[in-house]
Amino acid sequence: MPPVAQSLPGYAPEDFVRVLRGLPVSSPVNGAINGHATESVNYRNFAMSHYILAALDQHSADWTDYTSASSPYLPQSPPSSLSMSAPDAHVPGYILDRPQAFPDERIEAAVRSALPTVADVCSRPSDGLPEMGVWVCPQCGRGIDPLDLNVDERALIGEYLGVGDDCGVVERDDGRVELDRMNPWQYMRLVDCLAWDHFASHLRQECIVFWFPSPVTAYNSKPAMWWDENRLRHRQVYRPLRLEIEALERTGQYQLRMWKAKKMLRVAKQGIHAARYHLTRWRREAVSAREALVRQMFEAGRSIVDTGLAVVDLMDAEQEDPERVQWQESRDAHRAVRREWETRKEEWASEYLGP
Known part of the structure; x- marks a missing residue:
């Protein structure tokens, strides 16, 4: 059982664990006949119990497309090699480091x-x-x-x-x-x-x-x-030199293209990591808010179904949360950049090295 869910029996109704195990509701509920819950009532309680349990799952390792909320950002690279606004951002490091004039x-x-x-x-x-x-x-x-x-x-x-x-x-x-x-x-x-x-x-x-x-x-x-x-x-006398220079320029163009691709892929990777980091943090906070709502309603004596419906409404509202939407869009945008530059890198390599 997830960490938060493990504490549920402490404040959840007595039937919560029974329903999770597939047992019928024992306490009187709305819709019961002669004191016994009907099949539809048991099903609703069974479905809502599992929904509440899933909503409070804090196993981030099991979440698709999320990273550990405790993981740090990727290390920042020097501005000259990574920042897109640095004065020399357009110049590869291997050119800047050339000692000769x-x-x-x-x-x-x-x-x-x-x-x-x-x-x-x-x-x-x-x-x-x-x-x-x-x-x-x-x-x-x-x-x-x-x-x-x-x-x-x-x-x-x-x-x-x-x-x-x-x-x-x-x-x-x-x-x-x-x-x-x-x-x-x-x-x-x-x-x-x-x-x-x-x-x-x-x-x-x-x-x-x-x-x-x-x-x-x-x-x-x-x-x-x-x-x-x-x-x-x-000048015909310069033809051998011209052919050699053209070969050098093709190699230089390929090296520059690979540098650009590597730079953009690194930017995309860091952008994806940052977005996933914030999405994980946001999701942990959302789970904490759900847990607080469930605890509050169960301690107030509300039923499993009522509590489950409240969690459904809360999670529907989470879908439109501006912070979540912002980081999802950032993640998707950086993924698009990664796909674009991976494609370019393959095309350039094929053009220079051959199929």
Whole structure:
């Protein structure tokens, strides 16, 4: 007998245990004939006794789709690997943990070939701006004077800042255009932009695309680079390299997809666990409320049938309980996410590895 039900004989009517065993009601009840309960009366008491017993069952291990109410939540993972709102939530950990600045050794070799005199193409050029303020390319010696911008340099800045009072440049009385020095932080970022764009022109000769962060706001990322696939396609000499890069990209795409699937499946698993945890807690509290109702009615002398009907009404009301509905919807939503990403994971694996 369930734990709560074990205490029922202490306050339940004398016939409660008899009825559970299938014995007829011994005490006079409504509907009795000559002091003996009819078959229908015995059946109603038998059904309601078992209903009350089932309603007070606290064996959570026997409840379908519920977990132990005493089990804790799954451990929380670091925000960068699990949180969907973290700044780097879209970047896999195996990419964030890469110590080298280059995606692979081929890129590194190409960069060294294009810019052998540049120690670190990704570092901020403005950090090495001389006192005179003119940045000079270590490779070709071309200078960029922030106080005397040419047409191309002004056009590049205009692509980021547009025109108007906040365009980042000012025109002097002699007609020359210089960077606006009223905002020193933006001034240095614009120097970075001009220098990095110049580095990009060198790397373009080696079929490399060089990206760098926008100078409009404080940097949230570092420069990056990858092969210029359009240039590689138009040069037959690069065909072996292009085929190798395409294979690497397919592998990288598969790894990224598997990372995304693993991340979403973990989120779904934790969501399901949390919902089931709260549903179990809610159900334990509901069982306690039912037990209190049964005890109150039995101690007040109410019959088995009346008490059973009251429990039926209470459990009907529980079906619409907002907290229960909320966690059931959360559980179902996370189950749908799990099914979706399990399907995606299988499809991606089949696409990459073959049937």
